Amino acid sequence: MKTPADPQFADRIRDSFARQKAMALIGARLATVVPGMVEVALPFRDDLTQQKGFVHGGIIGMIADNACGYAAYSLMPADCTLVTAEYKINLLASATLSLVARGEVVKAGRTLTVARAEVYAVDGTHIATMQQTLMMLPGRSDHRE
Amino acid sequence: MKTPADPQFADRIRDSFARQKAMALIGARLATVVPGMVEVALPFRDDLTQQKGFVHGGIIGMIADNACGYAAYSLMPADCTLVTAEYKINLLASATLSLVARGEVVKAGRTLTVARAEVYAVDGTHIATMQQTLMMLPGRSDHRE
Amino acid sequence: MKTPADPQFADRIRDSFARQKAMALIGARLATVVPGMVEVALPFRDDLTQQKGFVHGGIIGMIADNACGYAAYSLMPADCTLVTAEYKINLLASATLSLVARGEVVKAGRTLTVARAEVYAVDGTHIATMQQTLMMLPGRSDHRE
Amino acid sequence: MKTPADPQFADRIRDSFARQKAMALIGARLATVVPGMVEVALPFRDDLTQQKGFVHGGIIGMIADNACGYAAYSLMPADCTLVTAEYKINLLASATLSLVARGEVVKAGRTLTVARAEVYAVDGTHIATMQQTLMMLPGRSDHRE
Numbered sequence: 001m002k003t004p005a006d007p008q009f010a011d012r013i014r015d016s017f018a019r020q021k022a023m024a025l026i027g028a029r030l031a032t033v034v035p036g037m038v039e040v041a042l043p044f045r046d047d048l049t050q051q052k053g054f055v056h057g058g059i060i061g062m063i064a065d066n067a068c069g070y071a072a073y074s075l076m077p078a079d080c081t082l083v084t085a086e087y088k089i090n091l092l093a094s095a096t097l098s099l100v101a102r103g104e105v106v107k108a109g110r111t112l113t114v115a116r117a118e119v120y121a122v123d124g125t126h127i128a129t130m131q132q133t134l135m136m137l138p139g140r141s142d143h144r145e
Numbered sequence: 146m147k148t149p150a151d152p153q154f155a156d157r158i159r160d161s162f163a164r165q166k167a168m169a170l171i172g173a174r175l176a177t178v179v180p181g182m183v184e185v186a187l188p189f190r191d192d193l194t195q196q197k198g199f200v201h202g203g204i205i206g207m208i209a210d211n212a213c214g215y216a217a218y219s220l221m222p223a224d225c226t227l228v229t230a231e232y233k234i235n236l237l238a239s240a241t242l243s244l245v246a247r248g249e250v251v252k253a254g255r256t257l258t259v260a261r262a263e264v265y266a267v268d269g270t271h272i273a274t275m276q277q278t279l280m281m282l283p284g285r286s287d288h289r290e
Numbered sequence: 291m292k293t294p295a296d297p298q299f300a301d302r303i304r305d306s307f308a309r310q311k312a313m314a315l316i317g318a319r320l321a322t323v324v325p326g327m328v329e330v331a332l333p334f335r336d337d338l339t340q341q342k343g344f345v346h347g348g349i350i351g352m353i354a355d356n357a358c359g360y361a362a363y364s365l366m367p368a369d370c371t372l373v374t375a376e377y378k379i380n381l382l383a384s385a386t387l388s389l390v391a392r393g394e395v396v397k398a399g400r401t402l403t404v405a406r407a408e409v410y411a412v413d414g415t416h417i418a419t420m421q422q423t424l425m426m427l428p429g430r431s432d433h434r435e
Numbered sequence: 436m437k438t439p440a441d442p443q444f445a446d447r448i449r450d451s452f453a454r455q456k457a458m459a460l461i462g463a464r465l466a467t468v469v470p471g472m473v474e475v476a477l478p479f480r481d482d483l484t485q486q487k488g489f490v491h492g493g494i495i496g497m498i499a500d501n502a503c504g505y506a507a508y509s510l511m512p513a514d515c516t517l518v519t520a521e522y523k524i525n526l527l528a529s530a531t532l533s534l535v536a537r538g539e540v541v542k543a544g545r546t547l548t549v550a551r552a553e554v555y556a557v558d559g560t561h562i563a564t565m566q567q568t569l570m571m572l573p574g575r576s577d578h579r580e
Contacts, residue, residue, distance in 0.1 A: 051165050085568055
């Protein structure tokens with residue numbers, strides 16, 4: 001397990017996640033928060049689906065994006081925020097069940113962090129894999145400005 | 146403008162989009178459908194935002210994903226469906242306004258199509274750019290099975 | 291360890307790699323070939339560098355690309371070839387030493403395979419991480435046509 | 436055409452490119468340098484090929500990487516260097532001819548620049564498309580340290 005720069009990282013992340021109205025909209029919740037690893041859980045709902053009844057790939061991207069972002073944020077100092085510079089996701093299987101996205105830090109650099117997320121269905125099916133780049137903004141608030 | 150394989154492509158796309166409950170959830174609508182190019186519009190709503198009040202990057206990914214997907218689908222024959230194999234998105238600016246994602250086909254191959262989407266805010270700000278790979282599934286239904 | 295479809299997969303891969311003149315040009319060699327995992331080694335050479343004396347990012351991409359490709363190929367049947375549809379690579383640290391790229395299969399689908407590569411320097415520095423999509427072409431030769 | 440921060444940008448780029456030994460190894464040359472757009476030309480050579488006689492995808496990645504990088508560098512101030520954070524490339528067609536990679540800046544931010552490259556064969560075939568993220572390192576030399 002990696003060493004967090006801010007001992008209050010878990011509170012900071014739970015507070016930030018709770019302010020994400022988009023997560024409330026899709027019903028996602030923060031499941032695990034440890035240094036360098038965060039899991040986001042998404043119960044299946046019919047209103048999250050695309051034309052064939054599978055969870056929309058963009059919704060899968062949303063929880064993987066957040067899992068990567070908060071994994072990165074867990075290792076950052078208290079007085080900063082971060083932005084997602086970019087991500088790439090491969091969709092591996094159709095999703096018709098509840099999902100968990102596990103994000104982990106690959107490399108925490110001074111400015112850029114690289115993270116990865118794996119999304120699994122509750123039956124163990126590997127649904128998606130994401131590689132993401134985030135940029136820390138030191139001295140900037142994580143709240144509305 | 147490219148030549149569609151199916152003259153009814155626009156009806157087929159509008160019907161498919163209408164069955165995407167996830168698009169209704171976020172309030173996205175199909176704005177433009179021409180061969181090889183599709184635009185998806187997303188009015189700003191506060192419940193689409195992340196912790197700083199900007200539209201969630203995953204939501205931006207959702208409309209860009211759909212714009213690419215339906216641009217690809219517009220050039221495919223009637224009796225097929227398609228899956229998104231993967232996409233990569235760069236987030237270029239924070240979004241606090243209504244958005245439009247324009248998807249365009251870069252290369253329509255026999256099995257794989259490569260598409261790109263640009264997302265703009267209504268004030269002209271370039272919000273995101275996506276590069277996507279889709280796979281055609283010939284003879285397969287675009288409906289629930 | 292995964293089960294190969296072709297028991298002669300290792301010979302097939304060594305033969306294919308040996309026909310890659312671009313690998314001879316940069317001095318890369320096949321180090322490990324097991325089902326679902328392939329390592330490509332690249333001794334440091336000054337003529338592989340960019341303007342600051344680090345191994346060129348594109349050269350790092352070449353060995354990661356090959357490690358992913360042959361990892362994918364190791365699980366495919368004898369009478370096929372494959373193409374790289376796309377890859378995404380994050381460069382994590384500057385490289386001034388000999389490198390090893392380890393490619394592993396994430397998901398081997400009927401048509402598409404998703405693979406990943408990690409590139410390490412001989413001193414253990416994590417240099418790069420790649421996520422790649424490959425397409426199998428059944429019944430097609432892996433030789434010049 | 437965009438406005439360069441450094442009027443000597445073209446000399447700076449030609450000098451940097453000339454120090455890239457990896458470009459000499461593969462025979463690539465700088466063809467066009469204007470603000471925000473750079474073209475890299477690669478004459479076909481048999482020793483650049485993979486097992487089927489096509490130009491290696493990693494070699495295509497190398498020239499696209501450089502075209503993006505120097506397009507980004509053309510808009511940066513004189514006293515900086517830059518690193519490629521990551522890139523994603525889709526390979527669209529097999530390459531058996533000389534190539535040109537055209538890199539263009541999509542967004543030049545304070546720290547990060549997003550660029551894109553299109554690679555064409557001399558017969559007009561669209562060979563590849565790349566999306567790339569670069570990070571400026573202000574006050575750092577572009578030479579060996």
